Amino acid sequence: MTWLEMLGVLGAGLAAGVLTSTVGVASLVSFPVLLAVGLPPVVANASNTVGLVPAGISGSYGYRAELREHPRIAWTVVVTCAVGAVAGATLLLALPSSVFEAVAPWLILFTCLLVGVQPWVARWLRSRGGEDLGQRTRMGPVTTSFALLTGVYGGYFGAGSGVMMVAVLGLGLDIDLRVVNALKTLAIFAGNVVASVVFILVADLDWRAVVLLGAGSVVGGHVGARVGRRLPPTLFRALVVVAGVVAAVLLLR
Template identity: 35%
Template sequence: MDWLILFLSGVIGGVLNSIAGGGSFITFPALLFAGVPPIAANATNTFASCAGYISGAYALRHEIQSGTQQLKLVVGLCVIGGGIGAFLLLHTPEALFTQSVPWLLLFAALLFTFGGTLNKWLKKVTAKHKHATSAGAFFSAVLLLIVCVYGGYFNAGLGIVTLSYLALAGYTNINVMNGIKLLVSACASLAAIVFFVVNGSIDWPSGMAVLFGTLVGGYYSAKVSRRIPQQYVRTTVIIASFLITAYFFYAN
């Protein structure tokens, strides 16, 4: 029964990720409700989400290549940041991480809700500043590293955090931004997964159930996306994310 529930949560998460984002608000709590310990649930959710990042980045590979002239540097920073985040997670006491889960979910929920507004504001702020100086380039690199540390530590909300970083870095083409977002998410997640595998932190049966569900949901979401307005789906995700966050605050 748990396998079926996790598979269905993956299907829903895959559909949400394809239409409006926020699939981790379904898959991560589902893993917890299935009895997977919090740190293992987070590691497993990162594993289950990574296939979508990789396939999406491959689909937008031309946009990625046209959007950055320092691809090796970006990939390197993402791998280092994701590895650091995973290392920090694995050295966080289970009880402390359990207490932090509601706050991490709240942070991700707020980012998902107000991320669009934040990105618009950042684009206005950076419209006249392209960070061409050495100091600006260094700041941008450090910021990307921090984003990937977050992604390696807690995968939920990584897409919104990355888009905010890209807006601050001066990107304006949404297709390029989505491509780089997926590349960043894939590299940071893959680096984190290596640590999780070595540490034995991934619940493989649960992770495969969510992964297969995510692939099915993502595949069929094209038809769904034509029938359901994105704003309706987004509103539903926002409501669900805050309800789930409230539940975890109550449970703690």
């Protein structure tokens, strides 16, 4: 890896950290850069996951006030995504990457649709349930199950997992999008930590790429949290949809 390539990976880590704490499509930037500097796909995927852990640390810390608003949900998100990530990381090592690469763009596009229509769906559910529906501030079985599946996807492939988590939490809970964004960042962090343990133990990693990504992403995650907590809900939702569509289109090429 040349000095110019190392600077490119460092810059990709910075950008990926910002995206982790905002729209949740960090791998859209970092994974292609690792491929471009010559890493094999599976090595790049595993190294990318480990290198983005610092972004989750700084991003979650930046959202600490939002995470304290619903601690029960935060812990549920951590557990479900951690358990799912173990299964996802195991699948990555056992199955060819083409398995999820084929379906990933369509999953992302579908979740973009869900994020976009979430306000109308929430109002429809409220009109159907009336006053008996109440404020949904705890994760029910359906929401928890989909959060677990999102953790599996994040541990295996990762691209667009933040968009998926925004859709899952936005549809399953009646909480501010600002808090959903914080929980999404925490979910990515939890999944990356657990998957990273698996990868460190059994996968091939490019540690130079990991260190460079980590150095850039820890700064980007903090910057992204400062930006993300100030985004108006409508703008945040629009940015998530646009980022998800871009990610899906790039994966389809």
